[in-house]
Amino acid sequence: MAGGRNSSNGGNDLNEVVRQLEAFAQQLARNSTGNGDAQGELFKKVAQMSCATYYLRGEADLCWQQNETTIRALPGFNWAEFQEKVRDKFYPSFLQKQKAEEFSNLKMEKMSVTEYYTKFIELSRFAEEFVATEKAKARKFESGLTTDLQLKLCGQVFETLDKNISLVLSN
Structure with a gap:
């Protein structure tokens, strides 16, 4: 979805992101020797993945949580479609x-x-x-x-x- 990727395969993209984050967190835990900020590194990796739904705040986040399944099920749903839906919701x-x-x-x-x-x-x-x-x-x-x-x-x-x-x- 994020970064212009097409999300026509439903929730699989989000599931893949979560799976990659879990694997990365486990790798950080194994490699952490007490020097460095493992949580900071994890945050940087999440930011690099440009997964926009992680950055939604307030009413936009609540709207996404309540409507994610319906929105993702729309034919041809992608990043541009997501932006349009958010814009329509918050900008009449x-x-x-x-x-x-x-x-x-x-x-x-x-x-x-x-x-x-x-x-x-x-x-x-x-x-x-x-x-x-x-x-x-x-x-x-x-x-x-x-x-x-x-x-x-x-x-x-x-x-x-x-x-x-x-x-x-x-x-």
Whole structure:
């Protein structure tokens, strides 16, 4: 499920993750000689596995616990479907439209580059149709920069947002 993996095989992916965690914990216990933080190592491995359901908090976690079986049973269920279900649950249609409009009108103005980038990423998930490709994302980001920064970047052609942000931060 996490990281874009398709979960059409139901709960098998989660069972496999749990099995791998158990095996890893046992290996840590066997190899632990008192030097180092075994629990810290286990946490790092869980984080590296990018299993998003481990990171759900509060109402989102409760919602997942109550509806996991039903959601996983949906035809074609995958990470994108999970994100959409969570977004639909916690962001009603009117709020999604409002956030998409906010993204459409987003300008850097008095924000720092980092603040603008964070806001851009936060709101872009509500307007995926406007930033469907990396090139479109880079162009949209660039169009919201201050006039001064746009002039400094004049003539540059950006293919990805990451190249944009790197160059903007260096100016």
